[in-house]
Amino acid sequence: MSKNKNHTDMILGPNLGDRSLVSTISGQDQKGKISDFTVIEERPLSIFLNSQEIVTAMTIGDYPEYLALGFLRNQNLLKSEDQITRIDYDDDLKAVIVRTENETNYEQKLKRKIRTSGCAVGTVFGDMMESIEEVNLPICEVRTSWLYTLSRQINQIKSLYLEVGAIHGTVLCKEDKALVYMEDVGRHNAVDKIAGWMFHNKSEAVDKILYTTGRLTSEMIVKCANMGVPVLVSRSGFTAWGVELAKTTNMTLIGRLRGNRFTCLSGADRLVYDVDLKEKND
Amino acid sequence: MSKNKNHTDMILGPNLGDRSLVSTISGQDQKGKISDFTVIEERPLSIFLNSQEIVTAMTIGDYPEYLALGFLRNQNLLKSEDQITRIDYDDDLKAVIVRTENETNYEQKLKRKIRTSGCAVGTVFGDMMESIEEVNLPICEVRTSWLYTLSRQINQIKSLYLEVGAIHGTVLCKEDKALVYMEDVGRHNAVDKIAGWMFHNKSEAVDKILYTTGRLTSEMIVKCANMGVPVLVSRSGFTAWGVELAKTTNMTLIGRLRGNRFTCLSGADRLVYDVDLKEKND
Numbered sequence: 001m002s003k004n005k006n007h008t009d010m011i012l013g014p015n016l017g018d019r020s021l022v023s024t025i026s027g028q029d030q031k032g033k034i035s036d037f038t039v040i041e042e043r044p045l046s047i048f049l050n051s052q053e054i055v056t057a058m059t060i061g062d063y064p065e066y067l068a069l070g071f072l073r074n075q076n077l078l079k080s081e082d083q084i085t086r087i088d089y090d091d092d093l094k095a096v097i098v099r100t101e102n103e104t105n106y107e108q109k110l111k112r113k114i115r116t117s118g119c120a121v122g123t124v125f126g127d128m129m130e131s132i133e134e135v136n137l138p139i140c141e142v143r144t145s146w147l148y149t150l151s152r153q154i155n156q157i158k159s160l161y162l163e164v165g166a167i168h169g170t171v172l173c174k175e176d177k178a179l180v181y182m183e184d185v186g187r188h189n190a191v192d193k194i195a196g197w198m199f200h201n202k203s204e205a206v207d208k209i210l211y212t213t214g215r216l217t218s219e220m221i222v223k224c225a226n227m228g229v230p231v232l233v234s235r236s237g238f239t240a241w242g243v244e245l246a247k248t249t250n251m252t253l254i255g256r257l258r259g260n261r262f263t264c265l266s267g268a269d270r271l272v273y274d275v276d277l278k279e280k281n282d
Numbered sequence: 283m284s285k286n287k288n289h290t291d292m293i294l295g296p297n298l299g300d301r302s303l304v305s306t307i308s309g310q311d312q313k314g315k316i317s318d319f320t321v322i323e324e325r326p327l328s329i330f331l332n333s334q335e336i337v338t339a340m341t342i343g344d345y346p347e348y349l350a351l352g353f354l355r356n357q358n359l360l361k362s363e364d365q366i367t368r369i370d371y372d373d374d375l376k377a378v379i380v381r382t383e384n385e386t387n388y389e390q391k392l393k394r395k396i397r398t399s400g401c402a403v404g405t406v407f408g409d410m411m412e413s414i415e416e417v418n419l420p421i422c423e424v425r426t427s428w429l430y431t432l433s434r435q436i437n438q439i440k441s442l443y444l445e446v447g448a449i450h451g452t453v454l455c456k457e458d459k460a461l462v463y464m465e466d467v468g469r470h471n472a473v474d475k476i477a478g479w480m481f482h483n484k485s486e487a488v489d490k491i492l493y494t495t496g497r498l499t500s501e502m503i504v505k506c507a508n509m510g511v512p513v514l515v516s517r518s519g520f521t522a523w524g525v526e527l528a529k530t531t532n533m534t535l536i537g538r539l540r541g542n543r544f545t546c547l548s549g550a551d552r553l554v555y556d557v558d559l560k561e562k563n564d
Contacts, residue, residue, distance in 0.1 A: 023522035028550035042521035166519030237448030239324035240305035268310035
């Protein structure tokens with residue numbers, strides 16, 4: 001649970017209290033001085049859908065249930081109408097099993113795909129892209145004051161990133177408020193955990209903004225679109241295909257948000273410039 | 283080919299001349315000003331080994347042959363003794379096919395794995411980890427002067443990263459010289475391209491240093507170990523499992539190299555401190 005007392009709107013924050021997420025390792029610095037360094041953990045987690053093993057993800061290890069649920073949703077292997085009957089996490093096996101009431105369409109899909117390519121990597125990729133063509137996100141106003149407030153706020157929230165580095169964060173926001181902040185070694189995992197949290201809590205997507213510390217690559221845009229979140233914001237940069245997919249799905253895509261600067265490469269007509277930058281240092 | 287005339291030791295450098303690797307997109311900044319922004323391309327590339335589709339990678343698109351060759355080598359799907367008869371790249375299909383004289387062990391492996399898990403993601407992961415247990419890298423001296431020279435040099439080499447950002451770089455080095463500099467949207471692709479170049483050119487690994495802009499996660503250490511390169515250096519941080527794998531394989535692992543600072547978490551006894559830091563600004 002969050003230790004960030006001053007961010008009272010936050011529902012779930014970085015897992016600072018869980019010391020199993022970091023390790024202390026003895027090392028040597030540029031002067032030859034030996035001391036202890038704290039580094040982030042990285043562990044394999046196998047995700048099963050019913051009896052089918054889907055993927056092994058490398059993760060820091062917190063919220064395995066949300067990660068599994070969000071991954072399966074974002075890959076379109078679980079539909080919104082699928083009834084989850086149980087989610088079991090086995091700490092010894094480092095495996096999480098998501099069970100549904102009925103057989104999902106994945107079991108059939110996999111059989112078919114194995115005959116054609118024999119490779120589930122392609123299958124997973126294909127499933128993800130397949131779903132995005134139907135996505136048409138609603139038009140939502142985005143105030144520039146929200147962006148500046150969120151950016152400042154998220155940079156100040158105590159996180160594993162600030163403590164040990166080498167990880168990414170994804171934050172589910174509403175207007176200028178950070179609600180759920182997840183971290184992981186991969187930016188994809190962090191966003192999958194948010195998706196899992198949203199699916200589990202039946203959180204509405206249309207009024208939300210997703211903030212990520214990672215780059216706006218195609219996979220991030222596809223995940224955000226599959227989650228139904230109409231605004232994706234990052235402090236990092238873009239890829240051309242990411243921008244194309246954002247335009248296709250009607251997503252507002254804002255990158256390079258640092259200080260009072262940003263670049264909007266999709267949906268700029270929804271921006272409301274409610275901050276006078278002349279009064280601020282740029 | 284490299285446009286970096288002042289780095290005369292460099293054999294192959296960032297592909298600045300190839301304008302198909304970037305795209306110009308109209309966007310809007312924090313002041314509402316509309317202008318053109320240059321962003322990196324991102325395209326799917328399907329990698330085949332003989333008749334078997336192995337993976338679809340997201341890549342900027344240069345050196346598809348090196349990427350395919352390096353990926354297959356680093357995943358242990360191609361052995362050093364496998365004879366490559368042909369590599370075909372099809373620009374329309376965005377596919378590269380690596381052909382070997384004899385059937386590789388992958389065809390058999392895949393059949394077996396499908397029966398157990400049905401998922402090639404796990405297979406690919408398993409193959410990669412399987413090979414690392416046998417790796418025992420040779421002990422190589424690393425002078426701190428090399429690290430400082432490499433860091434300064436690599437930061438100054440003209441690159442797509444300096445031009446458009448949002449990509450990673452991997453540089454094959456020898457002592458204090460950068461030899462081959464590859465870039466890609468994923469740090470894994472950049473290192474796979476280096477591996478492909480090394481395999482194709484029969485480049486010796488034991489006297490090399492690999493520099494990456496990306497984090498030192500388990501997958502990066504496994505790839506470097508499979509390549510036989512005994513020293514891995516990054517400007518970014520570590521994960522605990524990455525450090526553990528570096529120790530297991532006898533790799534010298536240096537992270538957070540910025541200015542005159544660095545952290546060594548494996549193989550520090552091979553460092554030769556030949557720079558007096560008192561004479562330098564820290």
